[in-house]
Amino acid sequence: MKVLFVTSEAYPFARVGGLSDVSYSLPKALRKIGVDVRVMMPKYGEIPNNYKNKMKHLKNFNVPVGWRNQYCGIEYIEYDGIPFYLIDNEYYFKRHGYYGYYDDGERFAFFSRAIPESIYYLDDFIPDIIHCNDWHTGIVPVLLKAHYRNSPVHSKIKTVFTIHNLKYQGIFGRQVIGDLLSLSDEYYDEQKLKYYDGISFMKGGIIYSDKVTTVSKSYADEIKSPFYGEGLHGLLQGIGNKLVGIVNGIDYEMYNPKTDKAIYNNYEIDSINEKLKNKIELQRELKLNIDFDIPLLGIVTRLTGQKGIDLITAVIEDILKLDVQIAVLGTGEKYFEDIFRYYSRIYPSRFSANIYFSDSMARKIYAASDMFLMPSLFEPCGISQLIAQRYGSLPIVRETGGLKDTVKPYNRYTGEGNGFSFANYNAHDMLNVIKYALDIFRDKGTWTKIIRQAMKKDSSWDSSALEYKNLYDNV
Known part of the structure; x- marks a missing residue:
């Protein structure tokens, strides 16, 4: 089983919230039980130099972002037994911080398109599954079905989409459909990407992925209700067993009071x-x-x-x-x-x-x-x-x-x-x-x-x- 785990942040390279810990510790745990999981994320400018200096440049190519052709490099580093691929484009990612820019829709449209494009260049690694996480990669299952369904390299790839926090959906204007994603106007539909007067990357991930997971069983039930559903409760009610709740864990090597060097006194x-x-x-x-x-x-x-x-x-x-x-x-x-x-x-x-x-x-x-x-x-x-x-x-x-x-x-x-x-x-x-x-x-x-x-x-x-x-x- 080969899994490409795609995420906007991962420890130790970029850390904002709990997604970063999950993107490190879950692949690590999966590799221990025989799953060939590799992580793909953006190469942010704020990644510490001690990691950047150890990265190996694998390939570079152009990625279509609507009418644009943007440079994309793939850098490789192994950390704690986990292979990481970092998507390099300084225009989009060499900035202070990780999120909150006016062009986040374009930045993560580029990243999402770079993911399936990069599979042409990963040599011996063609994933069976692309595991997407939160809105930043929610559009990947849409792009796979729209642009790569006739590609022999991509045609058998399945997708899993994990909702870490439904509140943050990646909502952008209607023009993103054609201008950034190269999709036709038919995707501006309530049964596809339309969300009120815009589009939702999160909604795309829910509809177009093969399985949807979220990070606890209770949350999987809660998001089917109006209070927790952020306007998507009806959609989530309608996908039945496609939605599964799997509770997060923590890395017991990273968090261990017996060995933790950050605390004053170790104990067990x-x-x-x-x-x-x-x-x-x-x-x-x-x-x-x-x-x-x-x-x-x-x-x-x-x-x-x-x-x-x-x-x-x-x-x-x-x-x-x-x-x-x-x-x-x-x-x-x-x-x-x-x-x-x-x-x-x-x-x-x-x-x-x-x-x-x-x-x-x-x-x-x-x-x-x-x-x-x-x-x-x-x-x-x-x-x-x-x-x-x-x-x-x-x-x-x-x-x-x-x-x-x-x-x-x-x-x-x-x-x-x-x-x-x-x-x-x-x-x-x-x-x-x-x-x-x-x-x-x-x-x-x-x-x-x-x-x-x-x-x-x-x-x-x-x-x-x-x-x-x-x-x-x-x-």
Whole structure:
């Protein structure tokens, strides 16, 4: 089985969100079970030079982007046993950052057309499946069927399309159909690419791919409803078994408190007490009161409404009255950033607002915190709660999407559970669950038992990779 995994970002070359981790760790897990997966992504200007200098130029050719013929180079590098092909065009990709440009439609139309074109030049690698991810590559299945159906190189290739976040659809003007994609006006149709007055790359991926997956079973059900469906719920209801939910995992080598060099003190499930040293050192670094008995609540996230930050700010005074410490890491909407900065000035010994992002600081917070707050409005899967469990920080989440699938709320009567959760999107429901968790926290024996249950939970890619392999075998 040969799979070309196409993505707009992948660790360690380009990292914006959870897609980057998935684009590295899922291919890695699949290769371990015998699937020849290779990753293809843009060669961004911000890829570190230590990687660029190791890349080997394979081929270059021209790619049609509507009436344009654009240069395309293929660079190759192997990282951690995974072959990566990087699509090179400096006009489109040698820029600051990765997304958010006025011509993103053209940039990713080029990338999407470069993917099938590159297959002519990959020598011994003709994929059985092209696995596309999110809107940036959603148009690939459309182009394959429109422009390559008579090509003997492409005719047997199947496509899988994974929705990581339905909210971001790649919506562009009608003119993109002909001007960038070289498609006829017949594609501007409700049964094809039309989305209100424009077109949706995401919709193209859903309709034209052979299988559609999303990143948790609950999210696969949720997106069939108007609230979560972003205007595509009717389409998703109508594709039946073509839509499959497979929960994300995390890379257990990358996220391992026993070996993680970013944290202050290493530990594992049989030495949970060593975790406390991380708490003391983080309190010292963030200038919080040094006290291993006070519960430390970690928040590592984008500061946006989707992540439930409005719930936190609505009751932040009430939370701080509970005798807790809070460590926040992330950037986002200025309104939320300003509120967190304000409380860090008012309560400097108990509230630390770190309005930036750092992977090493994130790991320190996972390792040091007792609880990890993640009250998302919607969450296709979420990786942070899985990392928190791996590091023995008990997640407090809203029951939505992957959070519902991966966090089993603690039941004090049965002793089962690996975190805490609430159902309604309501700040006081969240506050009550925080109070419940704090009440359990006071019983150190019980708390340690729940930590052990969280750390024992298998959130690796092993079982999900097998599900993907089975999916590939049956496309």
